[in-house]
Amino acid sequence: MSFSICILGSGAALPTGQRAPTAQYVECNNRHILIDCGEGTQLQLRKFGIKLQRISHILISHLHGDHFFGLPGLISSMHLLGRNRGLTIYGPTELQSLLLSFIEVGGHKLCFDIKFVVTESKSLETIFEDRLIEIQSFPLKHRIHTWGYRIAEKAKPFHLNAAAIAEFGLSLEDLPKLKSGINLEKNGKILQFEKFTFPPSPSLNYVYCSDTKPWTGYEKAIEHADLMYHEATFTDQHSDRAKQTYHSTAKQAATMAQKMKVKNLMIGHFSSRYDGSDQHLIEAKSIFERTICAEDGLWIDLEKMTHF
Ligand SMILES: [Zn+2]
Known part of the structure; x- marks a missing residue:
């Protein structure tokens, strides 16, 4: 049994030398999941030693480019490398036709099947489960339809x-x-x-809150999360900008974590206007101490994080 997360991209809309756009890899009990796929995600997977053919589920939060522009390239590489197992992609309804257009204009017939699952949940809903894990989606509050995801271990044996x-x-x-x-x-x-x-070991869960402003609509989904990733695009200085663009500040992310008794918080999606994430961390920790910043290449062992 294992549950780990690798941050492939921790930046916001504009990629920088230090931060790629959003993407995360989650390995939960030998299930390999990609959450969001910003431009250059396949390069980040290579850089951090993750075999891209292992990925069986891709969860896309919304159709702003910094969360999915990496998908056509990743799918193309999976094809060129001779992938022979299916891939399931979860995301907004327009995603399927967008991706199929990319594939068709290149004249390719993919050597593997893609199953598209439209994410349209209005509350916390299960979109995949098997013997060992469960994936749920829930709505966020952004400028376009956006979903968060919750990945949880099923109850473990005694x-x-x-x-x-x-x-x-x-x-x-x-x-x-x-x-x-x-x-x-x-x-x-x-x-x-x-x-x-x-008694069995505790079953852990990871909650991913992509672009969103703080909102009561996702409180149930994040309650008691072992680790919640929450976007914190801005510092307090730019709280007006956060409001206008339906994003969050570090303090708002921390307030949500505290309110819903989250155990650990990871903030990310930092705007490229900032040199680093120090100020975000200071502001978040002033409200919720158990906060870390997402950094490209950061690996988190969820079991260790919840037991120190
Ligand atoms: Zn967005």
Whole structure:
């Protein structure tokens, strides 16, 4: 089991030498997910040692260029490298026709299938789940339709109490039931699974809030997040600009984190007008101490972050 996040791009609309436009890679229990895909994302994937063919799900928050201009190039490279497994892309309704136009004008017939899933949830809704993970989407408040995403581990198996199992002489075939929290029946007697197990490790979640102004509509989605990424394009000095453009300041991101009892906050999408993110961090920490800044190439091990 593992849950890690790599920041591929932490900048806003204009790429700089230090910050690529928005993109993040999430590896959750061997599921490989890309969130947003700004220009140059495939180069960032290479730079930070991530195999692009591993990516099976791409989540696009909205159709401002700094969040999806990297997609045609990435898909083209996947094709040139002979990809032979499908890819699922989640995003706004116009995304499918945009991408298909790019592919068609190049005269390519892709060597793999793309499944498009339109994101249109009006509240926190599940868009994908399997045995180990669940992905949900929820609406944000930006100038155009924009969605955030929540990636969560499913409930984990109970840990076995080897000593208790040995004492009762339980057999191997009893163990899967115990791990799933199911009582056993032996010689007409019910054996409670709690006697033979310890509680499971906590299931973690990561919440991604792309471009948005602060809004009550996504509070439920971020509540108690183990780690929330929240855009903080501006510092307090430019709060008027944030309001006009439906973005957030670092203080507003931190206020949302504090209000909804988020455990850790990561801010990013810093405007290129600033030399660095020091001021953003100072302002956010004045409200919510457990804040870090997204930086290109930053790897986060979510399990370590939530246990220090
Ligand atoms: Zn935007």
